[in-house]
Amino acid sequence: xxxxxxxxxxxxxxxxxxxxxxxxxxxxxxxxxxxxxxxxxxxxxxxxxxxxxxxxxxxxxxxxxxxxxxxxxxxxxxxxxxxxxxxxxxxxxxxxxxxxxxxxxxxxxxxxxxxxxxxxxxxxxxxxxxxxxxxxxxxxxxxxxxxxxxxxxxxxxxxxxxxxxxxxxxxxxxxxxxxxxxxxxxxxxxxxxxxxxxxxxxxxxxxxxxxxxxxxxxxxxxxxxxxxxxxxxxxxxxxxxxxxxxxxxxxxxxxxxxxxxxxxxxxxxxxxxxxxxxxxxxxxxxxxxxxxxxxxxxxxxxxxxxxxxxxxxxxxxxxxx
Amino acid sequence: xxxxxxxxxxxxxxxxxxxxxxxxxxxxxxxxxxxxxxxxxxxxxxxxxxxxxxxxxxxxxxxxxxxxxxxxxxxxxxxxxxxxxxxxxxxxxxxxxxxxxxxxxxxxxxxxxxxxxxxxxxxxxxxxxxxxxxxxxxxxxxxxxxxxxxxxxxxxxxxxxxxxxxxxxxxxxxxxxxxxxxxxxxxxxxxxxxxxxxxxxxxxxxxxxxxxxxxxxxxxxxxxxxxxxxxxxxxxxxxxxxxxxxxxxxxxxxxxxxxxxxxxxxxxxxxxxxxxxx
Numbered sequence: 001x002x003x004x005x006x007x008x009x010x011x012x013x014x015x016x017x018x019x020x021x022x023x024x025x026x027x028x029x030x031x032x033x034x035x036x037x038x039x040x041x042x043x044x045x046x047x048x049x050x051x052x053x054x055x056x057x058x059x060x061x062x063x064x065x066x067x068x069x070x071x072x073x074x075x076x077x078x079x080x081x082x083x084x085x086x087x088x089x090x091x092x093x094x095x096x097x098x099x100x101x102x103x104x105x106x107x108x109x110x111x112x113x114x115x116x117x118x119x120x121x122x123x124x125x126x127x128x129x130x131x132x133x134x135x136x137x138x139x140x141x142x143x144x145x146x147x148x149x150x151x152x153x154x155x156x157x158x159x160x161x162x163x164x165x166x167x168x169x170x171x172x173x174x175x176x177x178x179x180x181x182x183x184x185x186x187x188x189x190x191x192x193x194x195x196x197x198x199x200x201x202x203x204x205x206x207x208x209x210x211x212x213x214x215x216x217x218x219x220x221x222x223x224x225x226x227x228x229x230x231x232x233x234x235x236x237x238x239x240x241x242x243x244x245x246x247x248x249x250x251x252x253x254x255x256x257x258x259x260x261x262x263x264x265x266x267x268x269x270x271x272x273x274x275x276x277x278x279x280x281x282x283x284x285x286x287x288x289x290x291x292x293x294x295x296x297x298x299x300x301x302x303x304x305x306x307x308x309x310x311x312x313x314x315x316x317x318x319x320x321x
Numbered sequence: 322x323x324x325x326x327x328x329x330x331x332x333x334x335x336x337x338x339x340x341x342x343x344x345x346x347x348x349x350x351x352x353x354x355x356x357x358x359x360x361x362x363x364x365x366x367x368x369x370x371x372x373x374x375x376x377x378x379x380x381x382x383x384x385x386x387x388x389x390x391x392x393x394x395x396x397x398x399x400x401x402x403x404x405x406x407x408x409x410x411x412x413x414x415x416x417x418x419x420x421x422x423x424x425x426x427x428x429x430x431x432x433x434x435x436x437x438x439x440x441x442x443x444x445x446x447x448x449x450x451x452x453x454x455x456x457x458x459x460x461x462x463x464x465x466x467x468x469x470x471x472x473x474x475x476x477x478x479x480x481x482x483x484x485x486x487x488x489x490x491x492x493x494x495x496x497x498x499x500x501x502x503x504x505x506x507x508x509x510x511x512x513x514x515x516x517x518x519x520x521x522x523x524x525x526x527x528x529x530x531x532x533x534x535x536x537x538x539x540x541x542x543x544x545x546x547x548x549x550x551x552x553x554x555x556x557x558x559x560x561x562x563x564x565x566x567x568x569x570x571x572x573x574x575x576x577x578x579x580x581x582x583x584x585x586x587x588x589x590x591x592x593x594x595x596x597x598x599x
Binding site: 027028030031032034035037038039041042044045046047048049050052053056066114117120121125129131132133134135136137138139140141142143144146147148150151153155156157158159160161162193197201250253254256257260261275276279280283284289292293296297299300303304307 | 335338339342343345346347349350352353356364365366367370409410411413414416417418420421423426429432433436438439440441442443444445446447448449450451453454466467469470471473474477502530531533534538549552553556560561563566567569570571573574577578581582585
């Protein structure tokens with residue numbers, strides 16, 4: 001692109017020719033020289049491990065293989081073991097997929113409602129409210145999770161005390177973290193609280209670009225507020241909704257700290273594991289690296305499938321370019 | 322979207338909605354802070370909601386006896402190393418993809434985009450084995466290198482936008498003045514993309530500071546804990562010292578909050594761009 005470089009001044013013809021060639025060759029090599037360090041790091045620490053996790057997933061790989069070297073190829077045995085286990089279908093899969101569906105749905109709906117509210121505010125009030133919302137997004141997952149655990153603490157938490165004060169909970173209390181539904185309800189609350197600001201801010205940016213004329217025309221046609229939202233806002237903002245849904249899905253499929261740091265979420269209570277924590281539990285903790293890798297591959301494949309389905313739907317309609 | 326004046330009922334409704342939203346949004350942060358500042362004798366949720374006395378006892382305990390200063394130092398080292406490493410590598414790569422046309426350029430860009438979607442959970446086992454065979458577990462440097470790789474794709478993608486925004490004419494003017502490519506890069510391009518470098522640097526800092534999974538897998542010696550891992554030591558088997566836990570959480574959260582406010586605009590557009598453009 002930057003070819004407007006002056007040729008070196010008046011060297012004798014034959015060397016000049018050779019020198020120009022080498023300059024061109026150098027220009028061709030320059031982008032690769034610039035890319036090389038970055039690509040090396042990405043290749044060595046992201047792509048190579050990705051290949052290795054696939055290779056590990058078809059091995060019975062434990063501490064012995066780690067220390068003595070060698071491979072112990074077992075074909076698809078890890079996968080058939082996992083997929084024939086009812087634990088995967090009854091516990092880990094719902095904890096991952098069902099949770100992600102609910103969390104994404106709740107995040108997108110709540111975020112959109114907040115965006116609509118923000119659009120109705122005056123600019124100054126809007127800026128202030130957005131800044132406050134950002135606090136929720138900026139909270140690190142680790143400390144945010146501990147705050148929610150403290151809020152729902154079984155013995156001294158504020159929710160327990162509040163429910164006890166209004167008589168909704170007896171003095172014996174209730175262990176939310178031992179109940180699967182309540183456990184994941186708290187995870188969902190944590191995720192929605194952390195994830196809605198991104199949706200709200202992105203949808204708001206989209207809302208502000210919708211031409212006013214469209215709404216005015218709809219009003220003239222006699223459309224109510226709900227019809228205006230459903231027939232004008234939603235179709236115009238479909239690409240924006242697609243983006244926030246894809247990103248939220250990718251994020252919510254692989255929540256780790258938000259589950260792991262909850263009481264019992266680190267594998268102490270098998271009913272609470274999702275694919276990410278299960279893989280960690282099998283691989284790093286139990287040193288069954290092959291099994292852990294197979295679970296991780298299944299998670300990645302699910303993630304890939306979701307992304308592809310979304311992308312195909314998007315690009316087929318050519319709404320995003 | 323507003324037409325004319327609002328009825329008082331509508332205004333009241335909007336006011337109530339905003340109040341509810343702010344209460345929901347800010348409550349965890351407020352509760353974290355109030356629990357951290359409450360005196361040691363208050364132990365229940367309702368007691369610390371509105372503490373009758375504010376004290377820094379929890380903070381002095383966390384930073385002093387609990388040894389959190391050490392974790393802060395470790396995290397700071399790792400975060401700074403990550404920022405420097407990924408800023409340098411991302412800048413070089415961003416210049417390559419935004420300033421040159423070459424074969425496989427699109428392939429490289431798509432690869433950078435796709436690699437962002439790889440879940441950490443898929444990487445933790447092979448990275449753990451790799452680090453263990455290289456004797457890099459319990460190494461701050463080893464963890465920093467991993468974080469450079471984790472933050473690099475997004476950093477390249479974000480910086481690419483900043484370098485592409487610098488007009489080619491500015492570069493050409495430098496060449497006409499007799500500058501070499503290296504001189505042009507150093508004296509013309511670099512100052513112009515400095516704001517982008519700051520934004521991506523902050524992003525990398527937050528990534529390294531917040532990361533839990535890899536750090537928890539890699540570090541089993543207390544002296545190397547990062548803040549994200551170190552927090553876990555306040556969580557007891559049966560009872561947790563919530564005052565200390567919330568004080569430590571506050572310390573972890575503050576730098577992220579400060580940096581986050583700087584980059585929020587760029588973060589939103591960067592994420593959306595990264596997801597949309599191919």
